[in-house]
Amino acid sequence: MTLTGRRVLVTGAGRDTGRKLALAFAAGGAEVLATARTKAAADKTVDLIRAAGGTASSAVLDLADPASIDALRIERLDILVNSGARYLGAVAGPADIADTIAGVATGTVLLTQRMLPLLRASERPDIVNLVSATGEPGQHRSAAHAAYYAAKHAQAGYAEILSERLRPEGIRVISLFPPDFVQDGPREAGATLTARSVVDCVMFAVGQPRDCFIRAFCFEQLALRP
Template sequence: MSGQFSGRRALVTGAGQGIGRALSIKLAEMGAQVFALSRTKSHLDTLKAECPAITTVVVDLSNWDQARQAVSALTPIHLLVNNAAMASLDSVLEAKPEDFDASFNINVKSVMNVTQVVAGDLVARKQKGSIVNVSSQAGQRALKDHLIYCSTKGAVDMMTKVMALELGPKGIRVNAVSPTVVMTAMGKIGWSDPAKAGPMLARIPQGRFAEVEDVVNSVVYLLSDQSDMVNGHLLPIDGGFLAA
């Protein structure tokens, strides 16, 4: 298991904290040559200190040209995880146009940008690859005060399917994971209030939120050859939330 991804180059966006950070470390432990991308240098510095084998890349994905140039310099990339995202939580009547633009730029447009570079290079080299987009249960179920966030993740879900349809014949699989609330450091702060957490937990049959490892393990499966016939799917990591 430790050498499962030996000889493969992996890129994880939004790798400075939370899911992206844990995933980068896991992939390195499993033998991949990992490139961890984030816009926050201090987060990447601590990641590098924790796992020196990882190559860190500081770039703002909201800048189309700079992101494209930075990712191009890393190719070939055989395993891509589009994890970078932001959350802007407002109601329908209070959502702001600047938050809409910023959220779609990071959560959706950057996925297209990075994937175009990585997949385009693989196609040119006639090499296979696997891509996982980190979506959310919010892409499939309406949540109060999540107008913009739900919309971006719904877009990621359909983008995943179109990518799978077009890239599958070229040997590149594309899937997505759709977690419920994840207990990252930020998640613990945002959902530590029982009054807020209670109603959401009541909608999850397993009665708990996801841990970072739950998401990491699912992404690893989708990246691996063990899921070789899985393409174009949205894998819920939600304890049954979407089944209710």
């Protein structure tokens, strides 16, 4: 698969899965805009991409801050990857809860709305949402805070209606609902899902011909042990 000529914006690209996504898109030939809350984190990803022969630039973007989203300047975009999200553990204070909901729910909506004119101008526009199984109805296996479930349900609901409404315009909206996963590990039956496998699903979806609209990836989860 080649992504040569396509411009990709990846949120949360300063570490972990967001960084892996940015590296994968660059390896496919895309020009990547890596965004993160701090310039140092985004620049580190850009350095890794350039060291591997890819093309990338960085920008500071705090999804919990509408002013930060409004300040983002970009002239062209083909793929928006909404992967930035602050995980919220079982114990969290009011400020952490507000920050997570603002970043995951409001941030996704505001950034996507801001990028839509650029995506509408693209010949191959895609929106990728790295949601979470916590955004699936009836899924209770994650130990995340209830507020994280709430934020991800909001993100999932937005992605669902956006997919239906943008389909006639040829804009694909692809959502992934992985369970809690690890960054690295064995990729075999019985093992915990890895970030690399999640990234591979994203790359598969955006690499499909334009008649193929994959709305969502849902994943089986390991059974809870007593």
